[in-house]
Amino acid sequence: MAKVKTLVITGYGTNCEKESAFAATQAGSDQTDIAYFSDLVAETYSLTDYNFIIFPGGFLDGDELGAAQAAALRWRYMKTVSGISLEDELKNFLASQGIILGICNGFQLLVKLGLLPAAGGRYFERQVSLSHNDSARFEDRWVHLVCNPDSPCVFTKGLDQLYLPVRHGEGKLIAKSEQVLTELQQANLIALQYIDPQTGQPTQKYPENPNGSPLGIAGLTDPSGRILGLMPHPEAYNHPTNHPAWTRGKTTMLGTALMERGIQYLRRL
Structure with a gap:
């Protein structure tokens, strides 16, 4: 029987579902399925039959009304x-100790649902959003990231730095208030930050920080550590040849390391 069962959710403009499923399988998922949103409505697939859900990147509804x-x-x-509410399905999934990874557009979805950052345990309350990049352009580049060693995030445990591609037009984190930003710092819910590779320090400097997010925020987790959302695309770095300098041997940690940590967590349950 499959120990780690992953469901990748697609539809309405999502376009990174296949590489996300491939990366999960490569990272050790025993069973990986791709389901359209309409499949969930029709009950062809049920969230509670899985313990790892991935909301991949894409352009949901063409980013109309905001990403x-x-x-x-x-x-x-x-x-x-x-007649079951899909929001209740998500609540039941989380109650069963499942883990969730939201990538780029998936991250945008998680913050707008209020699943992230859920500071103070306030789930399904929108506390932050993601808006247009300060550059006012679509950013397609590679970025250096640092993982917060004090974060409860199960996906980043034991990881130090990552080098991943970004491709987004709306990636700047906007907090509801300064108090929310303070809560994110105090509870270590900032799981990933953009850094200057020369200093290793979080930065708001462009292009190292491609969107202008405060505190260099590139990814958030929730208080349980079982939900991670990030703007960079780990699934896009699933083989050394994905790296722009692979012919010169300058590859770093693969993006699938994030999924591997999540899958290792599930195997310990």
Whole structure:
């Protein structure tokens, strides 16, 4: 019987589902399935049959109304054919100790649903959002990241630094208030930060920080550490040849390391 069962959710403009599924399988997932949002409504797939859910990147609804805004409303108000709220399905999944990874557009969805950062344990309350990059352009580049060693995040345990690609137009984190930013720092919910590779320190300097997020925030976790959302694309670095300098032997930690940590966590349960 499969120990780690991963569900990658696609539809409405998502376009990174196949590489996300491949990366999860490569990282050790015993069973990996791809389901359309409509499959969840039709109950062809159920979230509670899995213990790892990935919300991959893409352009949900063409980013109309703001990145992932329409998708968040679907999750909040739509029901399955049996009349079960999809939001309740997510709540049941989290109650079963499942883990969630949201990448780029998936991260945007998680913050608009209020699953991240859930500071103070306030889940399904929107505390932050992600807005247009300070550069006012779509950023497609590689970035250096540092992992917070004090974060409860199960995906980043034992990791130090990562080098991953970004490709987004709306990646700047906007907090509801300064108090929320303070809570993120005090509770170590900032799991990943953009850094200057020369100093190793978090930065807001462009292009090392591609969007202008305060505190160099590139990824957030929740108080349980079982949810991670990040703007960079770990699934896009699933083989050494994905690295822009692979022919010169300058590869670093693979992005699938994040998924490996999550899968290792599930195996210990």
